[in-house]
């Protein structure tokens with residue numbers, strides 16, 4: 001990331017993290033508090049925990065973070081994060097290639113995999129249609145999905161999208177766009193709370209949602 005100088009205060013910044021004006025502890029608290037789900041208080045707790053623990057933890061953390069973007073890529077087929085391309089799911093001969101589960105993010109893939117119910121393949125859209133945020137179908141990995149449907153191996157697409165306005169809009173768009181393809185489109189059913197998020201559903205409910213999926 002480029003460092004820039006703030007003319008008004010003449011301080012150096014990386015992104016919006018001030019480099020010169022705070023102590024190392026303040027900088028780390030600010031950095032941690034930028035992570036999802038971590039407020040200033042938790043960020044402070046994490047920082048002091050790292051300080052109180054042996055330097056090995058900080059060193060291992062730093063090493064893993066430094067190499068993260070080099071080690072992890074996106075699978076050229078499904079879009080999930082992987083160290084090999086294609087990923088271990090796309091290249092696993094035991095997986096059911098006739099079913100593709102369509103998800104918003106690579107994180108959803110991990111959550112569904114942990115449920116151990118689904119044995120097919122995945123397709124990560126990389127977001128949901130949200131006109132107000134400027135996210136249109138062109139920003140999502142839909143062309144790639146259509147490319148995967150050219151092979152007649154795929155018989156069913158399961159829309160595992162969050163039941164939110166954006167999830168519904170995206171599901172509807174996919175139904176319309178893919179209606180001429182010889183695939184059955186289903187959607188996760190029972191147990192998905194309206195406005196809820198796959199991230200917060202327990203494994204049993206998620207597994208029931210897969211079994212009880214409905215044709216759309």
Ligand SMILES: [Zn+2]
Pocket residue numbers: 075076077078079080086087088089090091
């Ligand atoms: Zn893959």
